[in-house]
Amino acid sequence: MxxxxxxxxxxxxxxxxxxxxxxxxxxxxxxxVAVEPPRDAGHGEMATNAAMVLAKPAGxxxxxxxxxxxxxxxxxxxxxxxxxxxxxxxxxRLEPAAWQALVRDILTExxxxxxxxxxxxxxxxxxxxxANPTGPMHxxxxxxxxxxxxLSSLLAFAGWQVTREYYINDGxxxxxxxxxxxxxxxxxxxxxxxxxxxxxYPGDYLIPVGQALKEKYGDSLLEQPESVWLAxxxxxxxxxxxxxxxxxxxxxxxxxxxxxxxxxxxxxxxIEAAIEALxxxxxxxxxxxxxxxxxxxxxxxPRVQTLFRSTAFGDDVDRPVKKSDGSWTYFAPxxxxxxxxxxxxxxxxxxxxxxxxxxxxxxxxxxVSALSExxxxxxxxxxxxxxxxxxxxxxxxxxxxxxxxxxxxxIDEVGPDVVRFVMLTRxxxxxxxxxxxxxxxxxxxxxxxxxxxxxxxxxxxLRKAREAGLDVSDxxxxxxxxxxxxxPAELEVIRKLGEWPRLVEIAAKGHExxxxxxxLYELASDFHGLWNKGNDDDSLRFIQxxxxxxxxxxxxxxxxxVVICAGLGILGVTPVEEMR
Numbered sequence: 063m064x065x066x067x068x069x070x071x072x073x074x075x076x077x078x079x080x081x082x083x084x085x086x087x088x089x090x091x092x093x094x095v096a097v098e099p100p101r102d103a104g105h106g107e108m109a110t111n112a113a114m115v116l117a118k119p120a121g122x123x124x125x126x127x128x129x130x131x132x133x134x135x136x137x138x139x140x141x142x143x144x145x146x147x148x149x150x151x152x153x154x155r156l157e158p159a160a161w162q163a164l165v166r167d168i169l170t171e172x173x174x175x176x177x178x179x180x181x182x183x184x185x186x187x188x189x190x191x192x193a194n195p196t197g198p199m200h201x202x203x204x205x206x207x208x209x210x211x212x213l214s215s216l217l218a219f220a221g222w223q224v225t226r227e228y229y230i231n232d233g234x235x236x237x238x239x240x241x242x243x244x245x246x247x248x249x250x251x252x253x254x255x256x257x258x259x260x261x262x263y264p265g266d267y268l269i270p271v272g273q274a275l276k277e278k279y280g281d282s283l284l285e286q287p288e289s290v291w292l293a294x295x296x297x298x299x300x301x302x303x304x305x306x307x308x309x310x311x312x313x314x315x316x317x318x319x320x321x322x323x324x325x326x327x328x329x330x331x332x333i334e335a336a337i338e339a340l341x342x343x344x345x346x347x348x349x350x351x352x353x354x355x356x357x358x359x360x361x362x363x364p365r366v367q368t369l370f371r372s373t374a375f376g377d378d379v380d381r382p383v384k385k386s387d388g389s390w391t392y393f394a395p396x397x398x399x400x401x402x403x404x405x406x407x408x409x410x411x412x413x414x415x416x417x418x419x420x421x422x423x424x425x426x427x428x429x430v431s432a433l434s435e436x437x438x439x440x441x442x443x444x445x446x447x448x449x450x451x452x453x454x455x456x457x458x459x460x461x462x463x464x465x466x467x468x469x470x471x472x473i474d475e476v477g478p479d480v481v482r483f484v485m486l487t488r489x490x491x492x493x494x495x496x497x498x499x500x501x502x503x504x505x506x507x508x509x510x511x512x513x514x515x516x517x518x519x520x521x522x523x524l525r526k527a528r529e530a531g532l533d534v535s536d537x538x539x540x541x542x543x544x545x546x547x548x549x550p551a552e553l554e555v556i557r558k559l560g561e562w563p564r565l566v567e568i569a570a571k572g573h574e575x576x577x578x579x580x581x582l583y584e585l586a587s588d589f590h591g592l593w594n595k596g597n598d599d600d601s602l603r604f605i606q607x608x609x610x611x612x613x614x615x616x617x618x619x620x621x622x623x624v625v626i627c628a629g630l631g632i633l634g635v636t637p638v639e640e641m642r
Contacts, residue, residue, distance in 0.1 A: 063167040063175075064563035065160065066108065069140070070097040073110050076134040085130050087120050097154075099561065106145065106153030107161075107557060113150035124150025161556045162544035168559060168621040169540040173628040176563040180570065181221030187403055188214045190414035191311065191318075192229040195303040196240045198267055199310050200466040202416055205494065206445045207469075208485040208634070210414040211316045212575035213443075215632045220570035225408070226319045232300050233324035233395060239263065240303065241296035245283070247272025248295070252281060265465070271302050310469050314478050315634045322402070327395045336401035336433070337368075337383055337394065345371045345432055351379060370397070375428030396422070397429050404434045411440045412573060417491075420444055441573055443490050452498040476501055479635045483510040486579040486633060504641075506590075509583045513626060514638040516586035519593060520623035521639040523604045527616050530605060539617040546614035549602060551592050555618060558588045562625050575633070582629045589622045 074095060080086040095116070100109040113128035120127065125146060132144035132152055143155035168175045190210025193203045211226065218224045243263040246256035251272040258264050275283070275298060283291040304321075311318070327333055340346045350364045368384035370393070383394045403411055411430060415422065423442045430440040450457035450467055457467055472481055480501050487509055488494045504511050527534045547556065562581070569577035596602040604615045627637045 063164060063171075064178075064567075065156075065164060065560045066097050066099075066564045069108055069154065069156075070095065070110075072135065072138055072140075073097055073112055073131070076131055077112060077116070079134065080130055086116070086122075086127065090116055090119055092116075098564070100153055105147060106143070106155050108154040108156070110152045110154065113146075113152060117150065128152045158548055158553060159545070161553055161560060162547050164556055164560050165542075165544055165547065165617050165621045166540050168624050169536045169617060172536070173624055173631060175624060176566045176628060177219055177221075178563065178567050178570065179221040180567050181217060181223075183221065183223055184409040185223045185225070185407060186217055186410040186412060187225045187227055187406075187408045188217070188412045188414070189227045189229055190214075191307075191316075192231065193307060194231045194236050195300045195307065196236050197263055197265055197303060198306055199469040201448045201450060201469065201472055201496070202445065204314065204469040204472055204481060205448050205485045205490075206414045206416065207311060207314055207316050208482045209443065209445060209490050209575060211314075212482070212486060212578070212633050213412065213414075213573055215634065216566070216570050216575050216578065217573075219632055220566055222410075222570075226317070228318045228321045229399060230300075230304065230321060230323045230325075233328055234392065237296050237300055237325075238292065240299050241292050242288070244268050244271045244275065244299040245288075245291060245295050248275040248279075248283065251276040252284060254284075267306070268299075271299050274298070274302065310473075313470065313473050314481065322399065324395050324399070327398045327402075332402065333390060333394050333398040336398040339401065340370060340397070340429075340432055343432060345374065346383070347371065349380070351382070370425070370429070372425050372428040375424075375431050377424040377428050381425045393425065396426065397433075400426060400430050400440070401433050404430065404438055408438060411438060413440065413442045414490075415442055415444055417444045417446050443573060445490050446493045448485075448494045448496050450496050450498070454499075457498070472496075480510050482634050483513070483579060486576045489574065489576050506587075509579065510635075512590070513582045513586045513630070515641055516589045517623055517626045517630075517637045518639060518641040519589070520619045520626070523616060523619045527605055527612065532605075532609065532612060532616070534613075534616055534620070536620065539613055539620055542613040542617040543610050544614050544617065546611045547618055551595050551602060552615075552618060555585075555588045555592050555622065558585050559621055559625055562628075578629050578632050582626060582633075585622065585625065585629075589619075 074092050077086065077090070077092055077095065081088050081090060095110065095112045097108050097110045100106050110131075112131060113124040116122075116127055117124035128146040128150040132146055135141050135144045135152075135154065140156050140160040141154060142157045143153075145153045147153055171177075188210055191199070191203055191207045193199050199207070214224045214226050239262060243258070246258055246262065247268045249272070250256040250269070275295065278298070283295070337346060347369055348366055349369050350366055351369070365386040367382045367386055369380040370383050372381050373379060381393055382391045383397065384390055400411070413426070423444075426442065427440050430438055450472075475498065484496055484501055485494065500508055501510060502508075504515075506512050524534050547553065565577060565581045569575060592602065596604070604612070604619055606612045606615065630637050
């Protein structure tokens with residue numbers, strides 16, 4: 063049940079009735095009519111913008127529309143008040159019974175409460191992580207992994223068919239660097255001193271790769287020229303790195319549906335086919351780009367290149383796809399990869415990129431628009447950096463990684479649930495401080511603890527009720543006489559529960575999984591507030607002498623637990639039933 067959607071349907075129906083009666087002109091577009099919580103809770107429980115958005119097309123004063131609509135809305139038994147405010151906003155108050163019924167709906171639907179069909183079964187591909195297979199994942203990868211996975215779960219909850227995908231960047235020069243670095247560890251495994259030259263990967267994580275190479279090849283690669291061993295060592299090392307990355311993702315609770323390889327695009331005709339598809343649309347040409355801004359003329363060498371006309375789609379400049387020497391640019395396989403996605407029939411594409419990829423946004427959007435003839439939308443979410451703090455100081459690099467703190471370091475320190483929740487306590491495009499001291503303290507300032515503590519309190523109520531001989535099964539609680547939930551503090555919690563279905567749809571449409579974390583913190587805060595009020599007011603305690611009253615109050619607590627579990631499920635966090 064989505065009470066906000068239900069009341070919007072009521073508003074639309076009454077507007078249509080006013081059109082039928084001639085109070086409003088016929089044929090008004092009602093698609094922008096909304097019902098949402100008012101900015102100021104003191105103004106009511108819901109507000110509609112109907113009069114404001116219809117005034118101009120109707121040729122009427124908004125207040126006149128609001129007053130006519132208010133009269134009709136008051137005829138619905140769910141509506142307790144409809145007050146016109148300012149130039150024509152309409153604030154609504156519902157009868158307590160309308161809110162109380164939500165508790166029964168939650169207990170009946172369980173964690174499916176709030177599930178939506180707005181996705182309409184559309185196919186969406188979410189590409190995330192896509193770290194170079196040259197070493198263990200670092201903390202920034204962790205944030206991208208959490209955002210991508212939580213967004214995928216959110217979209218599935220809201221009715222999309224979701225494919226989680228990892229693009230393996232195994233076609234560029236970085237995997238050659240990996241191979242050379244691994245070869246030095248192979249030499250080290252034979253008792254020789256590794257020569258970790260500048261530009262190679264120095265991390266200790268390659269020591270096991272060198273040992274594994276020794277087990278497979280013995281000493282047959284020693285003293286051999288690079289041309290003999292590079293291809294085999296590159297494949298071997300890349301496979302081991304991807305096995306490590308898969309293990310790290312599994313430790314974070316992330317499972318990909320598809321792994322796609324950049325290397326698999328070369329020599330298969332896929333790049334050529336994608337470029338020809340663009341050429342057929344008149345979007346590929348031979349030309350010379352203007353010198354980059356800030357370059358002195360003597361630094362610039364004009365060269366004829368094969369270019370994609372991305373400026374036709376709002377990009378700043380056209381983008382090279384083939385160099386003057388005939389080799390592909392880094393952009394060319396990206397074109398082929400996204401063409402492959404379009405050909406697989408996805409209705410929407412979402413890429414989760416690090417902030418350092420901001421320059422790719424316009425060109426990739428242009429490519430997808432061109433290749434899909436504007437059928438497929440590409441949304442690119444940029445993930446800002448994560449700063450690790452402990453004792454007020456920045457956490458130093460991992461010795462094992464050589465240059466950064468690894469995802470596994472983070473998981474080993476605080477656990478996957480804490481990592482996942484904290485990574486969603488800021489919007490993806492805002493930098494995040496991961497304070498080890500803060501995430502391990504038991505206080506309201508620690509959002510992970512605060513939400514988990516609310517769920518633990520719900521389970522504590524249920525345990526105590528069972529010990530008192532009460533039937534607190536969902537079936538029994540769904541039959542409770544919910545009119546006992548009449549205190550303003552109880553109704554405030556119920557109203558927050560009522561926002562959950564609406565929040566799911568807003569977060570899914572905006573591709574903003576952090577909204578779920580924010581909502582859970584607010585719900586937990588309201589619930590803790592109700593709990594604390596019970597310390598001063600016995601009538602607000604969840605277990606009363608009257609069994610009927612107890613069951614109603616316990617039903618509310620259980621409903622809070624159900625929604626918290628649903629939200630944590632979307633975030634990929636395991637609910638805690640008891641705090642130690």
